[in-house]
Amino acid sequence: MPVLTVLYNHTRLEIQVDAGSTVLEGLRLSGLSHHADAPCGGNGLCGKCLVTVSGAVAAPDAREQALLAGKSERRLACLARIEGACTVSLAEDDGLTVVENSVFRFEADGKRRGLGAAVDIGTTTVALYLYDLRTGVRLATASGANGQRSYGADVISRIQYAMEHVDGLSVQTAAIRAQLRQLLREACEKARRTPEEVTAVAVAGNTVMEHLLTGLDPSGIAAAPFTPRSLFGESVSAEEYDLGTAPGTALYIAPCVSGYVGGDITAGLMAVKALEKEQPILFVDVGTNGEMAVGDHRGLTCCATAAGPAFEGGSISCGMAASPGAIDRVWVEDGALRVSVLGGGEAIGVCGSGLVDTLAALLELEIVDETGRLQPADEAPGAYADRLEGEGGNVRFRLSGDVWITAEDIRKLQLAKAAVAAGIETLLEHQKILPEQLGAFYLAGGFGSYLRPESAVRIGLFPAALLDRLQVVGNSAGAGASMLLLSDKAGEDLRRTKEQCTYLELSGMAQFNNAYMMCMMFE
Numbered sequence: 001m002p003v004l005t006v007l008y009n010h011t012r013l014e015i016q017v018d019a020g021s022t023v024l025e026g027l028r029l030s031g032l033s034h035h036a037d038a039p040c041g042g043n044g045l046c047g048k049c050l051v052t053v054s055g056a057v058a059a060p061d062a063r064e065q066a067l068l069a070g071k072s073e074r075r076l077a078c079l080a081r082i083e084g085a086c087t088v089s090l091a092e093d094d095g096l097t098v099v100e101n102s103v104f105r106f107e108a109d110g111k112r113r114g115l116g117a118a119v120d121i122g123t124t125t126v127a128l129y130l131y132d133l134r135t136g137v138r139l140a141t142a143s144g145a146n147g148q149r150s151y152g153a154d155v156i157s158r159i160q161y162a163m164e165h166v167d168g169l170s171v172q173t174a175a176i177r178a179q180l181r182q183l184l185r186e187a188c189e190k191a192r193r194t195p196e197e198v199t200a201v202a203v204a205g206n207t208v209m210e211h212l213l214t215g216l217d218p219s220g221i222a223a224a225p226f227t228p229r230s231l232f233g234e235s236v237s238a239e240e241y242d243l244g245t246a247p248g249t250a251l252y253i254a255p256c257v258s259g260y261v262g263g264d265i266t267a268g269l270m271a272v273k274a275l276e277k278e279q280p281i282l283f284v285d286v287g288t289n290g291e292m293a294v295g296d297h298r299g300l301t302c303c304a305t306a307a308g309p310a311f312e313g314g315s316i317s318c319g320m321a322a323s324p325g326a327i328d329r330v331w332v333e334d335g336a337l338r339v340s341v342l343g344g345g346e347a348i349g350v351c352g353s354g355l356v357d358t359l360a361a362l363l364e365l366e367i368v369d370e371t372g373r374l375q376p377a378d379e380a381p382g383a384y385a386d387r388l389e390g391e392g393g394n395v396r397f398r399l400s401g402d403v404w405i406t407a408e409d410i411r412k413l414q415l416a417k418a419a420v421a422a423g424i425e426t427l428l429e430h431q432k433i434l435p436e437q438l439g440a441f442y443l444a445g446g447f448g449s450y451l452r453p454e455s456a457v458r459i460g461l462f463p464a465a466l467l468d469r470l471q472v473v474g475n476s477a478g479a480g481a482s483m484l485l486l487s488d489k490a491g492e493d494l495r496r497t498k499e500q501c502t503y504l505e506l507s508g509m510a511q512f513n514n515a516y517m518m519c520m521m522f523e
Ligand code: FES
Pocket: 037, 038, 039, 040, 041, 042, 043, 044, 045, 046, 047, 048, 049, 076, 077, 078, 079
């Protein structure tokens, strides 16, 4: 059996693999696959699982060559087949940052002792917050890319992987539990404490993430009527999760409302005190799913739309996470297009906030028209003709260096923004609430934290009337999980929040479908 050597962060791991297996299969066996992107779950469709490989690997076949599109110095992990001893180098650092939730106050009711860990399990990133349970002081945080990312960038591809592979569920459960163990160890080291001092864990994630964590089959969520196996909201023993915590540690999993509105949303709604509001509020969390809720002390109505990975750079030709080398800001200054790059230096891609800025700027410069068409060089304003290449559906615009935006990228962003905008519009209309009547608009999640609101309005992601009500709340799911750890009252509030949530199923709703078509247009 050939030996695959994996190089990552000054570590060197050697494992034996079957000849003919793909590099991605080898990485999954190595336990380091969470440092490798595989947005389409290893199905050879997205062309994004790029890795540097040397040694005995079969030459790229026609399919891989087409997807590589000239990026000859790297290979696609899910298509490159191992023939003999070879070495794969993984990107040193995910460069992902903990999305802050500093707008929240955490009060301990002093009834607990020891340490507690609050965990937000996002589809893309996982964040863990370590607390002193008696004082409520946050001692440390740790985060990373979700350990399941080599099984797909969004919940649908992860469910699909669980359904199509014998061990498809168990490997994802093992990956996320291993990651929680690792993050807990990391946070404890930072705080000079030990996992054995941890007596309580609270987890908030979307419904699919909570299924994968607990090892429950999520396949019922993949198709109508989108039925989950559980809506959680209970404490379980942390024993079987093998987190290294104190004996008798309870692990609480935040309650979900439906297959697509999970514990991350109920925890977020509790954290912003939605049920204490006199005036209705709108809460939106844009990630690979667009989850949203509207309401006040009388009750909340929630829904979810499939935004897809475009806003996180997934499925976008030069898309990437918000890490060093990503274009994160784009603006027009004196008629000229300007960009900023995370960490400075050469741009290697563009992240979510940069993509929304780009689309807003290209609309402003009339390089993209109201239908979302990227103008070819001979039709675009003269000043930008030299940055445009191609014809028809293959037109592309050079943003900076070798970072391009294609007509297809614009289309994917258009679909994602239409899904979120139509969701907001349908939810408000269904509840007969005008944007002007809202007391607050809470924008949660990583993407929401870095998004420039003016650009979001320019592309029509949300109506301008919401701008002066906007409150960016960061990782509200992590905040809700933290509050749960520290006080009984938060537990009560969360249970009541879940009970007061009504789910509105948008799929098949004529009102939503019409709004979606209308929201495809740019003003
Ligand atoms: S092409 Fe390899 S994961 Fe998509």
